[in-house]
Amino acid sequence: MWESKESVYKIIKPPVAFKPRTPPPTASEVRDKKIAKITRRLKLMLRQKSAATMGKPGGHYKPCVKNFLKKHSKEPVIVYGQQRCTKHVKRFPDVPKDKPVYGRVKILDFIKMNAEQMIHSKPDRSKIPKKQRRYMFKKSFGKLPAYLTTRMKESADKKKKDSPEEKAKAAAACNHAGTRKLDEKERISMMNALKMKWADTNARYQRLSVALDLDSQKRAKERFEENLTRLEKDVSLLSRKVILVSDSAPSKVQREVTTPKH
C-alpha cells in the first residue's frame, strides 16, 4: 500500500452545513448577562464564605500557573518595522517624481505685468501716518473728571458738617453745649468692633498656659486681664442708650496734645 499522504476522497469537500447566524446581543442582553455573572459569583462567594472556618475559602491561595516570570520579559521590547532615528542626518526632501514639462515656454510681458501690478496694488496701511486725534471730539472734553466731583462733594459735606451752624443744631438737639448725640449706627459699629477685640483678646488669654513660670508670662497675663476689663468697661459704656460726644478734647488731654513735652 503506497503511502502518498493524499486521498481521492478528500478532493471534493463535503458541503458545509448551513449555520444560522445569531444576531449580536442587544445592550440590555449584555447588561443582563453581566449582572447574572456578578450575582453568580457573589452567590458562590457567599456559599464558600459561610462554609469556611478560617481565612479565605480553599483554593484562594493557590498560585496562578500563568503568572510566572517569562524569559526576556524584563528586557525592552524592540518594535520592528518602525523607523528609528539613530543618526541626526539632515534629510533632504524626495526628488519630485512627476516629470518636468520640457519645451513649454511662457512668454512674459514684464512691462504690462508691472503696470497691472501697480494698478492693482494698495498702500501698506501700517506705514501711513495716522490721523491726528482731536481732543475736542472726545466725549469727556470740557467735563470734570469723576474722581474730582466725588472728592469735591465729600469735602463739601465735611465742611457742612463742621460748620458751626450744624454743630449748634446738634447741641440744641441734645441740650448740651459743645456736644452732640452719637449716632446710633456709629455706636453699634463701635460696640461691635470692641466686642470683636474683646473676643480676640479673650481667646489669646485663654490660650495661655496653666502654669505661669516666667515673669514675662505673668506680665502677659496681667496685661490681658487689664485689657479685657478695660474693653468690658468700654462696651458697658457704649451700651447706654444716649451717648453725648464732645468734639473738642477734654482740657487735660487738650493740654497734653497742644503743649510739646520738651
Place this chain on the structure above:
Amino acid sequence: MAVRPLPLQACIGFGGTVGNGLILHPDKKTLIYPLGTTIVLRDKGDLTKQEFLQGHSNRVSALAMSKSGKYLASGQVSPMGFSAPIIVWDYAGRKILHKLILHKVKIQGLDFSFDDELLTSYGGTDDCKLVVWRTKTGEAICGSPTPLDYAICAKWANHTNHILVTAADMKVNIWQVDADNRKLYPGSCDIGKRKRINQCVVIDDKDEFMYLGTRTGDVLQVSIGPMLYRAGGPKQLIEMGVLCLQFTPFQDLVVGGGDGTVNLIRLPTFKNIKRHKLPGSITSLAVAGQGAKGSFDVYAGTSEGQIYLIKYDGAKNAMAATLIQRCHFNKINDVCFPSNYSELFCTASTNDIRLWNLKEMKEVLRIEVPNKECEARDSINQECFCCAFMPDGKTIVSGWSDGKIRAYAPQTGKLQYTIVSAHQRMGAFKGATDTKCFQGVSAIATTSDSLRIVSGGVEGNVRVWRIGSQSHSMLASMKAHTQACTSITVKKNNTECVSCSNDGSVMVWDLTLYRRNNSMGASNFFKSVVYSTDESQILTCGTDRKITFWDAYDCAAIRVIDGSLSGDMLCLDNSPDGQGLATGSGDREVKLWNYDEGHCYYVGLGHSAPVTKVKISPDMKKIVSVGEDAAILIWDYRKPVSNSPGSDKDVKVKSPNSPK
C-alpha cells in the same frame, strides 16, 4: 418492449476541429458547438446547463446560425459514396425542420442569407457542389458544380440576397444569385499576382469589401463591386495561416491563427495591434459583446478542444483569456471511478490523465506526461492506455504506451512511483532490418487491499506487482496470451483474476499461486471482461459483436447475446446491484441491458466515434462513456426494466444503426 433513448445528461467535449464550429446565438446567451454527432447548446456561463440536438448519423462537419437566430443548419460527413445530409433545425422548438439530402461525403460549410430566406451549402472535395436552398420549404433552388478550387468558404452579403461570395485555393468568386429564375452567375475576382490559399471569408457591414484569411497568414481586402484586390496585411504574417476571421463590434478584424494566436487587426491600416497566444490552433471565433472604449469579448475555440473567453480592453490595449471549457482533444482510452465513490472520475487520453468532478463537470486535476519523457520516439504522442484508482484512494495507477506504469497522488498529481519496463519486449518484424520495441501497458487492475497491481501488456503478459509503502516489486509474470491483453478484472477477495486478449482467449489466473486456473477461447478479439456482481459469471465482449456469459467456476459458455448488429462490442460494465449491464460499441452506441433478461432497454446516441469505455457510477445514478471522438458523455442511469421512466427530453432520435 421497445428500446428507448437513454437520456443524455451532459457532455464534456468540444469538436474543436470543425472550422467555425463555435457559434454564439444572437441572443448572446447560448453557445452552440458540435460534439461528434450531437450539437450542444450550452449556457454561456453555466457548463451544467446543456441541451442537445441529435439527428446526425455521423460527425458534424459544419454549423451555421441564421442572423435572426431562428434557424440552425448543420452538415455532417458520411462514408465515401454515401449522401451527407444537412439538417435545418427550428431553434426555438429544438426540432428538425428539414433534412436536405443532395451532397455526398462531406458538407464543407453552410451559410444563411441576411433575411434567413436562403441557405447555401457546399460540399467537400469529393462532392464539389454549391447549392442554394430555400429555408422555409427546404427545396433546392439552384446549384452549380464547383471545381476543387471554388469553395472552401462561402458568405452571403449583408444587405442583399443576390450576392454570394465563395473562396478557395487561389480563387475568389462572386456569384450573382437570381432566386426567382433559379440561376447562379459566377464572376471571378482579380487578386493580381498573389498566390494565396483562402481559408475563410467575411464581408463588411456595407457590402463594400470582403476580407479573406489565407494560409499564408495574411488577410486580403477585395472590393465586391469592381471585384478587385485592394489591400492586404498585416506585414508580419500570422504563422500557420489564418483559420478564422470575425468582425469586432468596432469594425476591426479579430483573426484566429493556426499557431494559436488571437490577433486584433485595425482595419484601414491592417496593423496587428494586439496578439494573444493560446495553446493549439484557433479554429473558431465568436464575438460576444462590446464594452466602452473599444473593448469587446470574443469566444475562441481551439483545436485542442478548449473554449476560451478573451476579453479585450480597448483603453489599455490588453487581452486576457479565461478558459471556460476544457476537455480532451484526442481519443480517450479509459475511464474509471474510485471504489464506491461517484463524485469523481478519471479519464486517460493522449499525453494526460484528467480527474473530473462528475456533478460540476469540471476538471479537477490534469496530470500531463509530455512526449519529451516518452521513450517511444516513433510515436507522435505519449498515450495513457488505462488507469485505475487504488481502492484506498491514495494513488492513481496508469499504464502508458511507453511500457511504464506510473502512479500519481490524486490531490497534487505528483508522481509517486514509476515501474519502468513493465511491459516491454524486444523483437523484430519479419523483414525489418532493426529490432523494435513492443511496449505498452494496455490493461491494469488493482486488488481490493491496495497491495497488488495486475497489469496486462501489448505483448500479452499478465504481471502482478507488489506495492509496498515505499517500494514495489514484481511478484509474477504470467505468459499465456499471444496478443495484447485488453482487459483485466480482479475478484473481490483477491484470489483470482480474469484477463482477455486479442488472440481470442480469456484466462482465469490464480493470484495466490500465480498460475492459470482456466481458460476460454472463441474466434474473437476479446475487448472487455468483467465479473458479474455476485462473481458467479464472467462476461466478455469483443469483435464478434456478442456479449458472452461464462460460468465462473467451470468456464462454460452459458448464454450469448447479440450485442450489436453492425459494430464491435468494445466495452461493458455491470451495475453494482447486478441488474443492469452497460455496453459501448463500435457503432457509437451506448446500450443499457437487463442482466437477467438479456434485453436491451435503452440506447444512448451521442458519440460520433467508437465508444472505448463505459462505466456505471457506483451510486447507480449516471453512466459515463468515453469515445475516440474525445467526448465524455454523461447519461442518466435508468433501471433496465420495462416500467422504468423514459427520457424527459423530447428528442427524436434516429440512427441508421439503432435497433428497430
